[in-house]
Amino acid sequence: MTPKPRLVEVRQNVLKHNDIQARALRERFRQAGAFVVSVVSSPGSGKTAFLERTLELLKPHYRVAALVGDLATENDALRLARSHAPVKQIITGTVCHLDADMVTKALEGWDLNEIEFLFIENVGNLVCPSSYDLGEDLRLVLLSVTEGEDKPLKYPTIFNTADVAVVTKVDLASAVEVDLNLLEYNIQRVRPGMQTFHVSAKSGSGIDSWLQLLQQLKVRRRGNSVQTLRPNAVSSVGFS
């Protein structure tokens, strides 16, 4: 008798390994009381400048640290280290995104109990990072006013997996004649209910409201240590 092909049921998430690692990270962060924020955007949207400001303003009040992903160079880590916060560069080589394994490895040697806010700057890329959960509490997607109002429509998946949108370089808004209402409308189309901040890392405008949210969320999580703010890392439900 010749063998016949048979269909065998499997049901396995392809990114299962990453999801397991991310869950373990989330658990470690929670136990240590570290609130973790990841930042994604296109190259050049101002992730590093935004984080420089954020670290500088948080540093006097909180124990902060950062991981920075890039294909090459340690330039961004050097910039963030000026805040005197512990910073580590993750050089991904040719890999276009960070994954939970890279974060786990980068955290070796750090005592998470000593960190209140950890920022993870992803590789500049609006496509690939959307698939990988890093165990973060909050995912920010940044876009600068120079990128065009239709950016959310061009990259809906990354906007959909993020929790908060930050429009950067608003000091240039009038020079580039961006329609901020249209930009907001497009964000809401791909991610209904998403909270948006308008900031300028250069002038500092808008940074205060962002820091307020961060502190509120950290307090809220402390009072609610079991549940995660991102029950499903890619849930589309806002936390408002």
Place this chain on the structure above:
Amino acid sequence: MHELSIAISIVEMTENEVELKGGGVVNAVHLKLGPLAGVVKDALLASYDMAAEGTTLEGSKLIIEEVPLVGYCPGCQTESVLPSIQSLTCPRCDTPISRVVKGRELEVFALEMML
């Protein structure tokens, strides 16, 4: 372009699964892919042969079933298929949907095997 990493994950996962089942030859891997998975179907198909080369899955096929995007409308209190990931609003009443019910799948759901 992370489809090659995804394809390698599919191959590794399938090899583990086959080992757990006590071995066998895989003719095809069936995958469910949602429009919000962030993976491009054609790029994944092109990467799969490369990822399978030199493994026990060499020569097998990747068969992709595209899953529709389904959202829950808080207005109509029903689930509907959404025509585009560019507009997560209810096709009936235009209310922004509050939850994506289906559409993020990146899941191997069956293997066609010679047992």
